[in-house]
Amino acid sequence: MKKIEAIIRKSKFETVKDALANINVKFFTAQDVKGYGLQKGEKMVYRGSSYGTEYIDRIQMDIYTSDEKCGDIVSTILKAGATGEIGDGKITVLPIENIYRIRNAEENEMAI
Amino acid sequence: MKKIEAIIRKSKFETVKDALANINVKFFTAQDVKGYGLQKGEKMVYRGSSYGTEYIDRIQMDIYTSDEKCGDIVSTILKAGATGEIGDGKITVLPIENIYRIRNAEENEMAI
Amino acid sequence: MKKIEAIIRKSKFETVKDALANINVKFFTAQDVKGYGLQKGEKMVYRGSSYGTEYIDRIQMDIYTSDEKCGDIVSTILKAGATGEIGDGKITVLPIENIYRIRNAEENEMAI
Amino acid sequence: MDTNLFTTNNLWILIATVLVFIMHLGFATLEAGLVQRKNAINILFKNVMIVSIGLVSYYIIGFSLMYPGESWNGLIGFAQFGLALPEGDSIGYADGSYTYWTDFIFQGMFAATCCTIVSGAVAERMKLESFLVISLLFVSISYPITGMWKWGGGWLDEMGFYDFAGSTLVHSVGGWGALAAIILLGPRLGKYSKNGINPIPGHNIPLAAVGVFLLWFGWFGFNGGSVLSADPDAVSLVFVTTSLAAAAGAIGSFFTAHALFKSHDLTMVLNGILGGLVGITAGADLMSPMESILIGLIAGIIIPFSVVFFDKMKLDDPVGATSVHLVCGIWGTLAVGIFGSMAGLSQLMTQLIGIVSIGVFTFIFVFAVVYIVKATMGIRVSVEEETQGLDMAEHDMPAYHDLAPRSEDLAVK
Amino acid sequence: MDTNLFTTNNLWILIATVLVFIMHLGFATLEAGLVQRKNAINILFKNVMIVSIGLVSYYIIGFSLMYPGESWNGLIGFAQFGLALPEGDSIGYADGSYTYWTDFIFQGMFAATCCTIVSGAVAERMKLESFLVISLLFVSISYPITGMWKWGGGWLDEMGFYDFAGSTLVHSVGGWGALAAIILLGPRLGKYSKNGINPIPGHNIPLAAVGVFLLWFGWFGFNGGSVLSADPDAVSLVFVTTSLAAAAGAIGSFFTAHALFKSHDLTMVLNGILGGLVGITAGADLMSPMESILIGLIAGIIIPFSVVFFDKMKLDDPVGATSVHLVCGIWGTLAVGIFGSMAGLSQLMTQLIGIVSIGVFTFIFVFAVVYIVKATMGIRVSVEEETQGLDMAEHDMPAYHDLAPRSEDLAVK
Amino acid sequence: MDTNLFTTNNLWILIATVLVFIMHLGFATLEAGLVQRKNAINILFKNVMIVSIGLVSYYIIGFSLMYPGESWNGLIGFAQFGLALPEGDSIGYADGSYTYWTDFIFQGMFAATCCTIVSGAVAERMKLESFLVISLLFVSISYPITGMWKWGGGWLDEMGFYDFAGSTLVHSVGGWGALAAIILLGPRLGKYSKNGINPIPGHNIPLAAVGVFLLWFGWFGFNGGSVLSADPDAVSLVFVTTSLAAAAGAIGSFFTAHALFKSHDLTMVLNGILGGLVGITAGADLMSPMESILIGLIAGIIIPFSVVFFDKMKLDDPVGATSVHLVCGIWGTLAVGIFGSMAGLSQLMTQLIGIVSIGVFTFIFVFAVVYIVKATMGIRVSVEEETQGLDMAEHDMPAYHDLAPRSEDLAVK
Numbered sequence A, B, C: 001m002k003k004i005e006a007i008i009r010k011s012k013f014e015t016v017k018d019a020l021a022n023i024n025v026k027f028f029t030a031q032d033v034k035g036y037g038l039q040k041g042e043k044m045v046y047r048g049s050s051y052g053t054e055y056i057d058r059i060q061m062d063i064y065t066s067d068e069k070c071g072d073i074v075s076t077i078l079k080a081g082a083t084g085e086i087g088d089g090k091i092t093v094l095p096i097e098n099i100y101r102i103r104n105a106e107e108n109e110m111a112i
Numbered sequence D, E, F: 001m002d003t004n005l006f007t008t009n010n011l012w013i014l015i016a017t018v019l020v021f022i023m024h025l026g027f028a029t030l031e032a033g034l035v036q037r038k039n040a041i042n043i044l045f046k047n048v049m050i051v052s053i054g055l056v057s058y059y060i061i062g063f064s065l066m067y068p069g070e071s072w073n074g075l076i077g078f079a080q081f082g083l084a085l086p087e088g089d090s091i092g093y094a095d096g097s098y099t100y101w102t103d104f105i106f107q108g109m110f111a112a113t114c115c116t117i118v119s120g121a122v123a124e125r126m127k128l129e130s131f132l133v134i135s136l137l138f139v140s141i142s143y144p145i146t147g148m149w150k151w152g153g154g155w156l157d158e159m160g161f162y163d164f165a166g167s168t169l170v171h172s173v174g175g176w177g178a179l180a181a182i183i184l185l186g187p188r189l190g191k192y193s194k195n196g197i198n199p200i201p202g203h204n205i206p207l208a209a210v211g212v213f214l215l216w217f218g219w220f221g222f223n224g225g226s227v228l229s230a231d232p233d234a235v236s237l238v239f240v241t242t243s244l245a246a247a248a249g250a251i252g253s254f255f256t257a258h259a260l261f262k263s264h265d266l267t268m269v270l271n272g273i274l275g276g277l278v279g280i281t282a283g284a285d286l287m288s289p290m291e292s293i294l295i296g297l298i299a300g301i302i303i304p305f306s307v308v309f310f311d312k313m314k315l316d317d318p319v320g321a322t323s324v325h326l327v328c329g330i331w332g333t334l335a336v337g338i339f340g341s342m343a344g345l346s347q348l349m350t351q352l353i354g355i356v357s358i359g360v361f362t363f364i365f366v367f368a369v370v371y372i373v374k375a376t377m378g379i380r381v382s383v384e385e386e387t388q389g390l391d392m393a394e395h396d397m398p399a400y401h402d403l404a405p406r407s408e409d410l411a412v413k
Ligand SMILES: Nc1ncnc2c1ncn2[C@@H]1O[C@H](COP(=O)(O)OP(=O)(O)O)[C@@H](O)[C@H]1O
Pocket: A007, A034, A035, A036, A037, A038, A039, A056, A058, A085, A086, A087, A088, A089, A090, C027, C028, C029, C062, C063, C064, C065, C101, C102, C103, C112
């Protein structure tokens, strides 16, 4: 089993979510993160001085999945999450040793 | 060593925390996440239209632990975190290669 | 490839960021987390009763990196993130199987 | 009339002016509370500029258009640019009730409220500069002309149309302006989808509640000051009818909203209070306490239906300005023909004529202005700007900094 | 008395009415600031409904109960449902100081404050509908009856009991109601555990601070208007004593809270100001500036002790209403027998009789009403609702939307 | 003068007092909105204490220093500790316009504003207790002495210096105090780095906007009450000039800030309104409407330049108090010699003498006091405290609890 971490643009979240739903991936966990990378944050002006943050707000989606489905999910996100401009983000695949559904203690493939 | 990621109900956080403390696991890192899954979010009403979020607010607990303790922790969370209703969440176990305590650069088993 | 998770003091974030920039690591993802550990949270007083939180606010930095650079990054964080007092936090190294740059679907070492 | 009474009368109108002024804060906070967090600076900016532009332009031309002295067939007239202090004894002015300056500043505070009503309805998607241009024309030309028809002694006044403090002259005028603008502007992105209505909840409901309390507070000056003297009987009756109508508006909305939506929606009750206040405004000096309760109650019952109705029409109004000011403004003006000492069929007809004529004029005027501005400057922000929020897009500034950036976070320009 | 002075007097009472009205916003924001974020809508909703229900019910029966004209042994009387405009010349009413309408609306604004005091104490756990029913009975029956005993010319008035603007008649009455209610209601979940007191901090302290400034602002009308005329000496002295007592209350709490808790707790200083205001209210027209400073200072010193005392008694009061209104209300009423031009042992006794008799009546009345409502409708939300917060449980609506949901996040009903 | 007019006049000054009082809430919310979230409790605490300390100390010595009756060469005098009610008929006091109590309370409300101006400038880094000590000396000694020079009939008054409602006596005095304090205090950590200016944005801009509306609201009392009677012509003219100057200030800042920064900075427009208000204050009774627009417009244009200038000088002022109160206070005082019925070169010179002499005295006084406090108690919090925020460091309490801690989260002391 794999854990897929996708760090994407906030503005792409809905598109990615819908694309995943199309391949029947409807369960995942999302969180707000701050991305430090090539792309810089928004410029702001306050009382005559302009400034900006170094990061931009991003969403990280964590998806636990079986080995078979993993490739599918990655390529779906690659397609749906891309704008082609700097700052589209990253997808990482990490190995999972075990996974459990808390509700009924089902394990591994059953739990996803 | 293992990393345990437990995505649980907010309302179960205290119970799980106390159950873990009972087996002497008092160190962990927690964060707020949004869970997309079978269970839908709360229904709200605003100016005559009802609506709801697709996600529900959850807490993710990350626990770094030794291989031996891992089983214990998982079964404790499975017990303490369950309500038996849809939406109880997931526990995942991932392999860790190294772990360090920043304070004194202690490594691996020593660092947990 | 590795994923490095560093859970550090908020007050050390800038120092660590600058130290990493010095060894040319400028891309990472950060998020706010709550750390439960030996160190307790701030004490507050409200209407005659004092109280405190069990956790303290921390920052988690996630860095995806190649196997070679991994050691460097870890030792840099160990140095820059330490105060020597309880509560400095942890660094963990997890194995990554694949990594992709969403912008152009570049893979693995190319994507970092 | 003697100096003493003149001083007291004048003082009351001045204090009423102060109370009407604070209604601008009421509108500002109500609207800021009911928009999304990402548009809060923008709506506050608009409100701040409206009062400012409103007062200055009303000084330059509005006041002279509204109170021209002489007019062409009671339809339009213009005294002069700026103010011209009348000759002679200040006590002689306005039947010995207030000075020329008092008259101007009290009227000036009223004028700006019209545009404020519009600002709420077009919130979250209208370009700042276009909005200010439209407001300028609205407050300095359209509002004074229709105002003159009644309060400036124009044709509606002669016909016997009655509108004590402006259910029509201020509120429904603002509401018609709002309606014209939102028709041309269109709804906020995503508000109406193929699946139905997607509510876009306000980001700070407590702030909106503060706004409604402040509006009620200011309304004592709005209605009480419209007595145009400190006459004890008249002003105190107006206080009673105004308060009871507001209270009954809340109660009406409370039960109606709960019956319709099975939920105690605070924003509905807040709108109910405003509906009651707008409803009583046309006849606040004519009604008995019981009649004012009825008028307020009915206004409060109307509100939830009206809000739903406009949403069904896909007329997107984030703060409910059309329901509160347009619908309840019409209701209040009609109520003068139904309840109270002037009630009667012929009065009802006259009221209807007033409502329709002022409505038609205002709607066409604002529609034309917005249409022209749309064709030239554009009236709507881009999709990107709307998504990002007007605060960042037009002001480069978020409304709230939850965590202040530390110095090191900041990159210097 | 002549028309001019009548007009001025009446105007002042009307303006005082406006100032007392805004105290409802003061209470609303103070209470909203001191509850948890998840209960902010609920407390605002209650406050909005209280003013509304209060005014309407005071119109229907409250005013006639409080000022019945004739009464049975100075204990109870009832004039008629609704209002009945007295015959004849309006200047004749109330010794030529204000009109009948003015009298009603000024008194009506006072009435609703009682329930507002209760709403803060029972916040975060009481059922909305039960609260409204209890409030309705409190404001339309209990408050007017005890109010009549003194202000309506009843037995306490004849006995020489003195309560200028209502330290007892308004504030301690509200405080007794609050006490009765929280005894039957119990503390918020988790407030008192085996380990001691778990503070549940308010979610928006700046909002609470806004509330206290607004209350002080409104108190100029509350106390100043209670002169019941614009008499220059009396009103200006009341302004001085009221302000100095409030200021001294802050100073008293500042030092006491710091001595006790080694910390500058803003909420304590805010409560100290309110304590000073409540304390001076009974004798605001009798005190010298120095005496008003003393009364305020002592009230400010009392506050932190009192807050801690109620917590020790496990009487959970999120906003400190019992300390501010009940304890300082009693202190202020007693102070009339200790300081100022009426001081003396016999007056002190009379004050005590007034405090106790009104306290006993109010406590029993509210206790009985709450008890019956508890047995029938229930008074407390379920554990789930309390944990989830009343905003979602009773209003399906959070107070703040930090990130506005985008249209796509929304599932249509 | 007769009782009736006396009553009306006195009533107006009392109402003006209430309006000036609420300016303290205006300052409190403006400043709270413009500081970081972690310092919000602290600035509110300071504002609450300033009003309280200000009123009590003004009662004890300030009033007697400012209005000593007799003075040594028009430079300094002292009547007595506390107040001493003048003998005889209250109508005789102050030319039959208001009572002694009214005089004190109106002046007392003014006095505290000075320190409030300072509190904003030194926000986010000054020790609470040191600030309170400095404020106490400022409000009870420095402000009354320079106030006496003009309003107490001192040497500047005899020389013909004119300052209607205090552009200099209140606002620039507060501004000089602020300047002296921030010079000795230094900028906030990280504000000025080798790379330039790092803005530290306010955490709640809507709250700041509320503050400015409330200040404008209160300014009707500040300027209108300074007529010291309800004289219809004078008060109504002052209302007109005050409002138009405020409105023009917003417009001036709107265009200037956009030209300079290519952005619609709400905080600049808010400061522009305040600049216009401060600017008109010295001559609000002397100007025509058009002149007041010009004065306000220029003040509004000055503001953005001034804010940038102080930042270039590395004088860190989180709320822009020096630009608003000092710079526009000077501008307004000079404007009396340039525009309006007193304009003329010799008047301009007299105005300059007043500005400079009061400025020098105040600057030296405050500088000396702050210097001594710095050397003894210290004036600046530690780096850790500043980083952590003064709310936790000095009050053990955050301003907002986004998520209320559940009972189980809490460890009992
Ligand atoms: N080495 C890394 N480790 C962790 N997160 C990274 C890393 N590199 C990039 N990211 C995340 O991906 C986001 C996008 O990366 P960026 O370099 O801006 O653009 P791109 O991926 O298009 O080259 C960053 O904001 C950051 O959140």
